[in-house]
Amino acid sequence: MPKIGILTFVNTLNYGAALQCHALYEYLNGMGFDVEVIDYNNKEIEGAYRLPSPQDIHSVKEFVTFPFRYMLRKKWKKNFNQYDTAMKSFHVKSISEINGRYDAVIVGSDQVWNLRLTGDDWSYYLSGVKNTKKISYAASFGNTNFSKKQIEKINQLLSTFNALSLREQQGVEFCESLGYSATQVLDPTLLQNTRFWAQQEKSIAHPERYVLVYAVGLKDKVLQEARKIAASIDAKIVYINSPYEGAMPIKGVKNVYALDPRQFVYLFMRASFVVTSSFHGVCFSLIGKKNFKAIIHSGVDNTNSRIVSLVENLGISHVLDLSSNETINYVDVDSKMKEKRCASQKFIQENI
The missing domain is CATH 3.40.50.2000 (Glycogen Phosphorylase B;)
Incomplete structure (x- = not known):
């Protein structure tokens, strides 16, 4: 072997x-x-991804949030290690x-x-x-x-x-x-197909109908689009906080912190819509067969190519166009994905 x-x-x-x-x-x-x-x-x-230390405190805001940030990072590490x-x-x-x-x-x-x-x-x-x-x-x-x-x-x-x-x-x-x-x-x-990932889930409480937000950069733009879509489909917003961010919760949304990776999958599989600036946010939107918007950077010196390349290959470049209301034809996408x-x-x- x-x-x-x-x-x-x-x-x-x-x-x-x-x-x-x-x-x-x-x-x-x-x-x-x-x-x-x-x-x-x-x-x-x-x-x-190290634990924050007192040497990282450079402002009153960072001082006030330090205990919460330390606790969160520790919980993140525990969930990922397990x-x-x-x-x-x-x-x-x-x-x-x-x-x-x-x-x-x-x-x-x-x-x-x-x-x-x-x-x-x-x-x-x-x-x-x-x-x-x-x-x-x-x-x-x-x-x-x-x-x-x-x-x-x-x-x-x-x-x-x-x-x-x-x-x-x-x-x-x-x-x-x-x-x-x-x-x-x-x-x-x-x-791996959708069936494989459905077996990897771990449940977490969530609203019955929600727009899932996962932002790695461009947070304000992602949230702006998510709020617009949530209002149009009468849904709540669930925001996956990442370790890159501060500890302050975002107002008007359900903030989820320190998810187990299996809970991350679970939330994507049950979302009514997804707005993301993450490549793997796009991947799991596709795995869950969700309609979604992908927010990308403008300019040349960036890592957009991974998102652009994927959606172009699947014939769904409209997910990059925030003015488009076109939905995804998953019969066509699944055929291309299988190939x-x-x-x-x-x-x-x-x-x-």
């Missing part, structure tokens, strides 16, 4: 990161492989420690190749890893605004990979510009 290692972001308080890792692990496990998640901690990622404890893992301090352990290492998904996000951590490009098959699955660069020196190193490290797949078309085109063949595949959360899921699964089957 081939032994497979998954290298992605771990020990985060990020719903998308946790759920995509779980999805890929379960898919590979279901194929009969001996699977481990490589427990490698990136300092930048780890630092973003999620998916059945996954096997192998802890390393240096990525070179995996040499000789695996028949293949899969890098991805998530923005593992975003050097700004990781603080120029080349471990996710498997620098120094030898004697194993190297595969990327739905890896993301975030954006491709690299320096000349970074591109030279990326080029050299990608040459050591046996197969490349990217989450966004922009990433595929970047690899092709360096002379590599690359395939666009689905995010791991979309490798792309089969192609993504084929990439894995042919390259491991």
Whole structure:
């Protein structure tokens, strides 16, 4: 039985990161492989999710909210640490420690190749890893605004990979510009169908009819659109607070804090409508077959490509247009999704 290692972001308080890792692990496990998640901690990622300390207090507001923020972060950590404890893992301090352990290492998904996000951590490009098959699955660069020196190193490290797949078309085109063949595949959360995710839920109290809001950036714009839609369909608003935000509740909505990832799935599956600025918010809107609006940044230097690429491929670009009232035809979307899921699964089957 081939032994497979998954290298992605771990020990985060990020719903998308946790759920995509779980999805890929379960898919590979279901194929009969001996699977481990490589427990490698990136300092930048780890630092973003540490417990707040008194040194972080720089204002009266931060002083007043500190106890609540500390309690919340601690609860978030507990819920994420308890999620998916059945996954096997192998802890390393240096990525070179995996040499000789695996028949293949899969890098991805998530923005593992975003050097700004990781603080120029080349471990996710498997620098120094030898004697194993190297595969990327739905890896993301975030954006491709690299320096000349970074591109030279990326080029050299990608040459050591046996197969490349990217989450966004922009990433595929970047690899092709360096002379590599690359395939666009689905995010791991979309490798699994709605039935799979319905078995991953954990209940939480909610209004009977609600617009679900999950914002990673652009909070004001997301809330403005959510309030407009909630008024038009006579629904409440449920707001999923993220660890990136402060502790102050938003007025006029149901604020939910420190969700277990399974509760995150549960709320998406039962929403009447979703408004989100998150890529995985889009993914779980699709999984739950929800009508939704995706709010994206304006400008070039951003990570919009992951959302834009997905909705364009599914023929639902109207979800980006806030003036559009067009609903999603899930018969058509499901047909396209099935085709792309089969192609993504084929990439894995042919390259491991």
